[in-house]
Amino acid sequence: MLDGAWIGQLTAALVYLIVGMRLARLASSTRERPERLLSNLFLFTAVSYFLYLVPLIIAIEALWTPFNFAGRVAYIPAPIYIALFTRDVFRSGSRVSTALIAATAGLLVVGVTGSAIRGDWEGFSLDDSFFWLEWVGYTLPFAWAGLEAFAQYRSSLRRRRLGLCPQIVCNRLLLWASFGAIQVVISFVALRMYADFATENAFSGILDRLAGVLELISIALIWLVFFPPRFYRRKMSDSEAADRPAEEA
Amino acid sequence: MSQDLFDFVAEQLEQFTALDRLESRGTLRIALKRAGLASRSVDRKQFCVILDSVVPSELESRGVADARAVCAALIGRIEGEPADRWRASHDVDEIFDRLAGG
Numbered sequence: 001m002l003d004g005a006w007i008g009q010l011t012a013a014l015v016y017l018i019v020g021m022r023l024a025r026l027a028s029s030t031r032e033r034p035e036r037l038l039s040n041l042f043l044f045t046a047v048s049y050f051l052y053l054v055p056l057i058i059a060i061e062a063l064w065t066p067f068n069f070a071g072r073v074a075y076i077p078a079p080i081y082i083a084l085f086t087r088d089v090f091r092s093g094s095r096v097s098t099a100l101i102a103a104t105a106g107l108l109v110v111g112v113t114g115s116a117i118r119g120d121w122e123g124f125s126l127d128d129s130f131f132w133l134e135w136v137g138y139t140l141p142f143a144w145a146g147l148e149a150f151a152q153y154r155s156s157l158r159r160r161r162l163g164l165c166p167q168i169v170c171n172r173l174l175l176w177a178s179f180g181a182i183q184v185v186i187s188f189v190a191l192r193m194y195a196d197f198a199t200e201n202a203f204s205g206i207l208d209r210l211a212g213v214l215e216l217i218s219i220a221l222i223w224l225v226f227f228p229p230r231f232y233r234r235k236m237s238d239s240e241a242a243d244r245p246a247e248e249a
Numbered sequence: 250m251s252q253d254l255f256d257f258v259a260e261q262l263e264q265f266t267a268l269d270r271l272e273s274r275g276t277l278r279i280a281l282k283r284a285g286l287a288s289r290s291v292d293r294k295q296f297c298v299i300l301d302s303v304v305p306s307e308l309e310s311r312g313v314a315d316a317r318a319v320c321a322a323l324i325g326r327i328e329g330e331p332a333d334r335w336r337a338s339h340d341v342d343e344i345f346d347r348l349a350g351g
Contacts, residue, residue, distance in 0.1 A: 023348070026347075026348070026350065030347065032344075032347070034344050034348070035347070035348060038348070089341055089344055090341065152341050154285075155285030155286075156285060156341075156342065157285065158283065158284055158285030159284060159286065159295075159342070160285075162284055162285075162298055162299065162302055162303070163298070164284070164285075164286075164295055164298055164342075165342050166342075166346065168346075168349075169342050169345050169346050172345045172346075172348075172349065173341075173345055176345070225348065225349065226348060226349055227349070228349050
């Protein structure tokens with residue numbers, strides 16, 4: 001990672017930590033499972049990101065491999081939690097979804113363990129089949145989350161026309177779908193970065209910055225979903241009010 | 250449970266019209282889909298809204314006479330039941346509404 005390019009990841013780690021803590025507080029008051037699952041998703045992601053960042057921030061190369069591996073291990077629960085959230089919220093009671101979650105967990109555990117046993121502690125070796133198990137394990141749940149949220153967003157537009165879904169909730173579903181999609185794009189960018197690393201022994205500057213920008217976009221989406229600022233809420237309510245006369249006409 | 254609510258409304262629709270079981274359930278499913286709702290998660294408030302706004306045109310297109318009156322009667326039947334008869338199942342909109350409230 002280039003000097004300065006890790007700022008996107010550091011910002012993301014801090015935001016995910018804040019969002020995770022806020023959702024944990026929400027879950028403790030509502031005692032509902034969806035917020036607990038998302039809280040765990042963001043807290044594990046934040047811990048993982050911090051572990052990846054430690055050797056970069058304190059610039060000790062000897063720490064690179066152990067902290068990278070610790071970051072990979074700490075990240076394993078995150079995709080499982082988003083898959084659990086997706087099943088609970090969008091596909092409640094679906095056996096196929098439960099099987100998908102089990103498959104995700106299996107891919108991640110086998111992928112990380114297998115590549116470590118073969119000596120690839122950082123998980124950069126694209127020619128190792130275990131790398132691909134792990135990659136699918138952390139990409140698939142976000143793709144699934146994005147697709148389910150987008151499908152739900154489309155039906156929420158119909159509910160909105162009947163006054164059954166507030167504009168801000170419709171938009172929140174779209175933001176969540178976009179978050180899932182961007183995580184998938186980041187996974188593909190990471191693939192290319194690892195390929196470059198294998199041949200050049202360095203990350204591509206352009207791709208590193210692209211990954212940073214995508215992280216910042218993810219943060220903005222997450223912020224709008226979980227901490228909707230006043231201007232955004234006003235825009236949503238204005239949009240709802242503007243549609244009302246047309247609907248009533 | 251919400252599935253029970255769907256079953257209840259479908260049965261009532263059969264009684265009020267000449268539609269058979271398959272037709273009444275199919276008509277309601279189409280109306281729910283048009284409204285962006287699912288039979289397993291629709292609650293009573295949502296059902297009343299679609300009975301008022303979506304179902305009448307679906308019934309008219311199937312040749313049901315006085316569709317508006319039929320729907321008004323169905324709403325009356327739903328509202329005549331105890332409020333806790335159908336426990337609201339999890340609702341995606343409600344979850345996504347709640348997530349920003351921490």
